[in-house]
Amino acid sequence: MLKIDNLHVRVAGKEILKGLALQVNAGEVHAIMGPNGAGKSTLGNVLAGRDGYELTQGSVSYNGTDLLELAPEQRAAAGVFLAFQYPVEIPGVNNTYFLKAALNAQRKYRGEAELDSMQFLKAVREKLRVLHISDDLMNRAVNAGFSGGEKKRNEIFQMALLQPQLAILDETDSGLDIDALKMVADGVNAMRDPKRAFIVITHYQRLLDYIVPDFVHVMVDGRIVESGDKSLALKLEEHGYAWIAERKLVGAA
Amino acid sequence: MRGLPSASWLALPEMDAVLDKEAWRYSERAWNALHAQEFTAANTSALLPVSLVEQFDWPETRARRIVLVNGHPHSEDDLVAVAKFRLTDGRLADGECLHLVFVNAPGPNAARWGHDLALTLEHGSAEIIEQHIGINGADVLGQVTSHMRVSTGAHLRVTALSDLPDSVSLYHREKVSIGASGAYSSTLALFGGRLQRFDIDVDMAGEQANYVSRGVFAPRGRQHIDVHLDARHSARDTRSDVLWRGVADQRGRGILHGAITVAAGADGADARLQTKNLLLSPHAEIDAQPVLEIYADEVKASHGATVGQLDERALFYLRSRGVPLAAARSLLISGFCREAFDGVADAESRARIEALLAERLPQAGETA
Numbered sequence: 236m237l238k239i240d241n242l243h244v245r246v247a248g249k250e251i252l253k254g255l256a257l258q259v260n261a262g263e264v265h266a267i268m269g270p271n272g273a274g275k276s277t278l279g280n281v282l283a284g285r286d287g288y289e290l291t292q293g294s295v296s297y298n299g300t301d302l303l304e305l306a307p308e309q310r311a312a313a314g315v316f317l318a319f320q321y322p323v324e325i326p327g328v329n330n331t332y333f334l335k336a337a338l339n340a341q342r343k344y345r346g347e348a349e350l351d352s353m354q355f356l357k358a359v360r361e362k363l364r365v366l367h368i369s370d371d372l373m374n375r376a377v378n379a380g381f382s383g384g385e386k387k388r389n390e391i392f393q394m395a396l397l398q399p400q401l402a403i404l405d406e407t408d409s410g411l412d413i414d415a416l417k418m419v420a421d422g423v424n425a426m427r428d429p430k431r432a433f434i435v436i437t438h439y440q441r442l443l444d445y446i447v448p449d450f451v452h453v454m455v456d457g458r459i460v461e462s463g464d465k466s467l468a469l470k471l472e473e474h475g476y477a478w479i480a481e482r483k484l485v486g487a488a
Numbered sequence: 489m490r491g492l493p494s495a496s497w498l499a500l501p502e503m504d505a506v507l508d509k510e511a512w513r514y515s516e517r518a519w520n521a522l523h524a525q526e527f528t529a530a531n532t533s534a535l536l537p538v539s540l541v542e543q544f545d546w547p548e549t550r551a552r553r554i555v556l557v558n559g560h561p562h563s564e565d566d567l568v569a570v571a572k573f574r575l576t577d578g579r580l581a582d583g584e585c586l587h588l589v590f591v592n593a594p595g596p597n598a599a600r601w602g603h604d605l606a607l608t609l610e611h612g613s614a615e616i617i618e619q620h621i622g623i624n625g626a627d628v629l630g631q632v633t634s635h636m637r638v639s640t641g642a643h644l645r646v647t648a649l650s651d652l653p654d655s656v657s658l659y660h661r662e663k664v665s666i667g668a669s670g671a672y673s674s675t676l677a678l679f680g681g682r683l684q685r686f687d688i689d690v691d692m693a694g695e696q697a698n699y700v701s702r703g704v705f706a707p708r709g710r711q712h713i714d715v716h717l718d719a720r721h722s723a724r725d726t727r728s729d730v731l732w733r734g735v736a737d738q739r740g741r742g743i744l745h746g747a748i749t750v751a752a753g754a755d756g757a758d759a760r761l762q763t764k765n766l767l768l769s770p771h772a773e774i775d776a777q778p779v780l781e782i783y784a785d786e787v788k789a790s791h792g793a794t795v796g797q798l799d800e801r802a803l804f805y806l807r808s809r810g811v812p813l814a815a816a817r818s819l820l821i822s823g824f825c826r827e828a829f830d831g832v833a834d835a836e837s838r839a840r841i842e843a844l845l846a847e848r849l850p851q852a853g854e855t856a
Contacts, residue, residue, distance in 0.1 A: 327823030
């Protein structure tokens with residue numbers, strides 16, 4: 236589904252990703268862990284199409300097409316979803332209106348029939364229930380005045396509604412208490428599907444107790460330095476990121 | 489002209505305001521350029537095209553609507569209504585809702601007209617919807633002078649919807665006095681026109697008088713919209729809440745001067761003024777000028793003014809969910825403006841403003 240090859244990306248003249256490689260197949264859950272500044276969020280933003288990232292080398296292929304050629308909205312319509320680390324507050328723009336516009340724009344792009352208000356609200360209600368989100372959140376402005384936990388749950392709710400093929404969760408666990416974390420994990424687990432893949436970017440092992448990954452990658456200084464199964468996350472938790480750095484030095488010697 | 493109050497379209501007001509250089513700092517040139525033309529008195533018997541009538545012919549206000557073409561009653565009915573409501577020295581009844589339509593109709597040459605309004609609300613609540621529209625053509629300059637008095641405990645709501653073609657200018661002067669525990673809520677949506685200038689002068693004269701001003705202006709092309717707001721807290725425990733949004737596109741020019749004065753003795757006053765403005769083009773300009781002068785004690789006052797551009801993060805957020813760039817821009821612009829009307833209780837006014845916003849706000853792609 237996704238093949239990232241030798242990806243080099245600069246931000247404001249500074250190289251952040253330095254030859255990152257990653258392959259994600261349908262049905263898989265990949266966790267990407269790493270210390271601050273490793274480039275984890277940059278990877279998420281580059282995949283979703285945010286401006287200000289300069290690709291200097293490498294490629295990203297998504298279902299056989301060059302993902303980086305597409306505008307953010309085209310990527311969304313093609314099934315890419317980024318749950319933001321810091322969801323943006325947009326006062327004055329109604330949540331329901333925004334999501335209906337988003338969903339219908341995606342459907343239109345894919346040549347599917349647009350949903351009318353009734354169909355849309357039905358879809359919304361179902362998803363809200365699963366994520367324990369109250370209806371009134373839908374009548375408010377996008378993320379405006381939401382608590383940290385509400386914002387993160389809103390991201391997962393949007394994901395549930397938009398049904399992406401490739402979902403990237405950028406530190407969705409940060410700032411969540413244990414109940415909210417479980418709700419988020421339930422939301423994600425309910426969507427696990429042989430046709431869908433997840434990239435879960437996180438700092439801590441804790442989230443991976445609830446969203447159990449098929450693969451764990453450790454990212455340091457702009458590239459993936461170690462990959463393994465879920466036990467790698469536990470080792471990291473035990474030894475810290477310094478352990479990885481040391482092992483790399485030993486390996487290099 | 490029997491029954492018609494002193495119609496000031498005959499005796500045009502002097503154009504002396506521009507002598508106050510400071511108050512006209514940003515609009516003096518625009519005013520002088522307009523004024524350089526030879527104005528004649530506007531034709532008052534112009535026929536109205538259907539497309540124009542559709543803009544104001546709302547079933548719910550038909551019975552209480554007065555249409556003034558270039559300042560003059562349009563039909564026999566309008567003439568009767570002007571006399572009945574005594575627009576220049578009348579009293580508003582409790583529960584009254586007046587819909588005043590000021591139509592600007594061009595003649596062969598530049599023309600101007602004027603109209604006075606002077607109304608008092610003694611008790612209860614009343615609403616005035618003031619609409620300014622027009623037909624494109626030779627320049628028309630309309631001048632409206634409005635004096636409103638809100639007595640003790642009364643509540644007056646005024647909604648001004650100005651949606652003018654590029655050849656029409658409007659100079660609107662409003663003086664309002666609010667009595668004890670009285671409230672004046674004003675909502676303005678200003679679009680289009682060659683030059684629109686609003687002088688808004690509100691005196692919270694009685695204790696616990698309450699003034700709420702909500703507005704949006706959105707000049708584009710070479711339009712010029714200047715709002716000069718002066719709110720004065722003259723008595724104890726008075727409240728003012730001024731919240732405006734401006735959006736300028738292309739070579740549009742917007743000015744919001746918001747001055748709040750808390751006079752000596754007006755202790756316990758609560759004054760809030762906030763204006764946020766959005767520039768959609770490198771050639772657009774908005775000047776936001778908040779001024780706060782306080783001469784009393786135990787006053788709560790806050791003011792803020794910003795001028796900025798569309799939030800790139802918000803734009804990316806919307807696009808990342810699948811909303812195309814053009815639609816995402818429109819959504820952000822209208823959302824930005826809609827913020828000013830949060831809490832405007834009256835659903836009908838809201839719906840009218842939203843319709844205007846949808847129609848008149850810059851759509852994406854036009855700014856290139």
